[in-house]
Amino acid sequence: MSGAIDDAIAVYADDRKAILVSHDKAFAERHRLNTLGKHVWLRCEPFEAPNAVSVHLPEITRWLASMSHLVVEVTLDRVTCHPPRWR
């Protein structure tokens, strides 16, 4: 699946009950409009990601456990949950 298009990656992850983690802004913004599965959007530089995730991990996991479909936006400062617009 490594070279697959964004939609295929989202469908595959949801089918496998996996959480999609990416830095990709375009992907995250599109999935906020048409949410499928669980997506963590790391809105930071790749080098900042370990720090951002470790600081906010409890909140991230709490949001991920709360819904079947959502985008969790993670920055160094905060975590924001975006539920599906169709919810």
Add this chain to the structure above:
Amino acid sequence: MADADQNELLALPTERAAKLAGVSLRQMRYWDETELVVPSIKRKLDSRTTVRLYAFSDLVELLVVAAMRRQGISLQYVRRVIEHLRARGYDAPLRELRFAIYGGEVFFQHPDGSWEGGHAPRQIVLPHVIPLQEIAAHIRQAARREVQAAGRVVRRRKVMGRQAVFEGTRIPLATVVGYLKRGYNTDQIIEAFPALTPADVDAARQRGSVA
């Protein structure tokens, strides 16, 4: 990773599955619509977009059917064989049984080793058996990044917002350039991104003007 684990994780989009089987997209769609070979992951996202992903077991079925077609077996005949085997209690005969083609006839081997089908099953000889192990290895190989993709950077519609990525991956060029600018060497980058090769890192070095 063990083959069984790799098989479990593997899935290919329609285009790659078609290329692997050597059949057209139109044939793939027709076989899906007529439930001959159906992708186990199929999701309609909107009125224009349906994602179809062929899991390992779907790909085995696909390649067995494609092998039969290449040897001149008609779709009608393939369907008759499948219907017959389903009636005999096999849920997924194309991947549960071994098949062989000889003289325009399809033969199949039951789990007890006995062969059935055609008019003269005793004529079966090994070279005519569709080699399932080879098919499985072929599928695993096809799921890997192509060797000739190393060092190539592409932009693709619907992939990472058309950012430049290394061909056959979703790893952005900009990410690797960022690692290089922070002083990471080739080995460290490949450790962080095992799908990449030294040729990819060299390409990033050139494109990012990093020494």
